[in-house]
């Protein structure tokens with residue numbers, strides 16, 4: 024008879040002996056993984072594998088791996104520290120963008136097995152994955168349909184090696200742990216470049232090359248930067264490149280030609296190196312300011328962009344209406360400006376900057392008056408600031424804050440400052456005095472000349488347009504392979520027709536009623552059919568007037584409601600005050616009854632002691648039914664104790 028141990032639950036040793044469940048390894052494992060010894064027994068019984076033998080080996084292998092990982096990391100860190108050169112690039116520095124753009128164009132990046140792909144220019148960090156802007160744009164076939172859109176790639180997180188000028192370099196991309204919790208993913212990134220050897224010159228060469236390529240690529244573009252905050256906090260503002268645009272030709276801005284010439288000559292003269300010396304020799308701060316004012320949509324921003332394109336300067340835009348704009352953030356932004364650039368401050372009529380210094384220091388007040396006025400202003404300002412402070416740390420920008428920034432050390436000399444506003448009348452004289460604003464340019468609603476110019480600007484044929492003259496029905500058709508002569512004749516006829524239509528259009532649009540932007544809106548609705556635009560001009564005028572009237576009515580209604588609410592509030596406050604005073608008087612009268620020979624005061628004192636019900640019958644009680652003391656002033660107005668006068672029947 025063979026004794027089969029399978030019915031036993033005891034683990035067995037390879038020798039055929041049962042495992043001792045109390046053996047140290049099993050006991051320890053059982054402690055951490057309850058039921059492990061049962062599992063080990065079953066494996067041994069059915070698979071004939073003794074875990075008792077393998078576990079120590081596995082543990083040893085694990086320990087060795089761990090030790091290797093730590094030691095290799097340590098040695099690599101030491102190696103990097105002593106025998107490698109490393110350059111770290113900060114996320115908020117423009118170099119970050121420059122390097123990633125360079126990396127995106129490299130072979131190793133395209134051949135990377137783990138990578139980031141990007142197809143959209145609208146991606147927040149599209150420039151990380153794109154080198155050639157043209158590459159990115161869609162291509163169109165002759166029917167105007169998109170045919171293809173190139174994808175661009177950069178290596179994903181981790182370490183990547185590549186050769187540069189015969190040297191092995193290392194590109195590392197990683198997330199920083201501390202930032203992960205507070206920032207969005209792309210902002211947590213850190214990148215570094217390293218090379219073997221203690222001489223970092225190859226890294227510097229690479230960075231220099233990347234920068235030069237980047238700048239040469241942007242040479243023909245207008246770079247637009249905006250003051251933004253990554254976290255939405257004013258304390259975290261910095262300039263972010265938001266766009267690289269094909270420069271807007273100066274001729275496309277519709278403005279008085281002599282004015283345009285004047286601006287260009289003024290800025291050219293200012294930017295000339297000799298002028299800088301001239302300023303320096305005379306100790307005059309080397310800066311120049313321009314104020315563009317006028318109704319919305321009349322071309323203020325367009326002119327600023329066109330100037331940036333014309334003078335090949337970057338434009339840095341910050342809106343003073345923005346929630347992130349306060350003294351601290353604006354000061355930081357100004358301190359980060361390059362030497363030569365255009366700074367566009369939009370909406371300078373924004374709240375906080377609209378009270379004038381004249382209000383604070385009127386010349387016709389004596390010293391005491393000035394002091395009182397000043398005090399009342401300070402209180403007002405404090406209240407304003409307090410209100411603003413509720414919304415954001417640091418509060419809103421104040422006038423003196425802005426002036427400090429414009430004149431202070433943070434303001435870069437050599438920049439062209441452009442301020443825009445819709446309400447020049449609201450601006451403090453100090454803000455626009457010479458030295459801060461050296462030239463003021465007015466933008467107005469479209470007159471007949473401007474209207475026809477807007478029309479021509481939209482419909483004039485420009486080389487490179489893929490559309491050619493009108494069909495018989497007034498629409499334009501796509502280019503077909505025609506003889507050059509024929510095309511030229513057609514273009515001539517088209518240009519003549521556009522001239523006539525422009526005049527017709529201008530005749531239909533009432534002068535000084537619509538902004539160029541509004542007219543452009545209408546024309547863009549019919550961009551392939553100028554005749555339709557002319558035909559629809561009357562309807563546009565009617566419709567826009569109607570909409571404006573409705574808007575005005577809505578706003579008037581809103582104002583009326585606000586007025587009523589304000590009055591009701593005031594009334595309530597007045598009444599509360601009267602009640603409180605009446606109560607106070609009553610208490611006083613009770614405590615020390617008024618003793619006087621005057622019959623009027625006696626009556627009043629008697630009335631004060633009378634029960635309220637009897638007074639009500641006299642009709643001399645405040646609407647709440649509480650007691651009021653009434654006298655008459657010299658003009659015959661009844662005066663309640665609150666001090667507010669109401670007309671009596673004797674009033675006219």
Ligand SMILES: Nc1ncnc2c1ncn2[C@@H]1O[C@H](COP(=O)(O)OP(=O)(O)OP(=O)(O)O)[C@@H](O)[C@H]1O
Pocket residue numbers: 275276277278317318319320321322323324325326444445466538539540541543
């Ligand atoms: N004088 C102009 N010349 C050429 N285009 C104009 C002109 N005025 C307005 N436009 C067109 O109208 C649009 C809005 O113009 P823009 O942004 O320059 O106006 P704005 O005066 O800066 O307005 P806002 O005060 O609201 O900022 C643009 O697309 C621009 O092309």
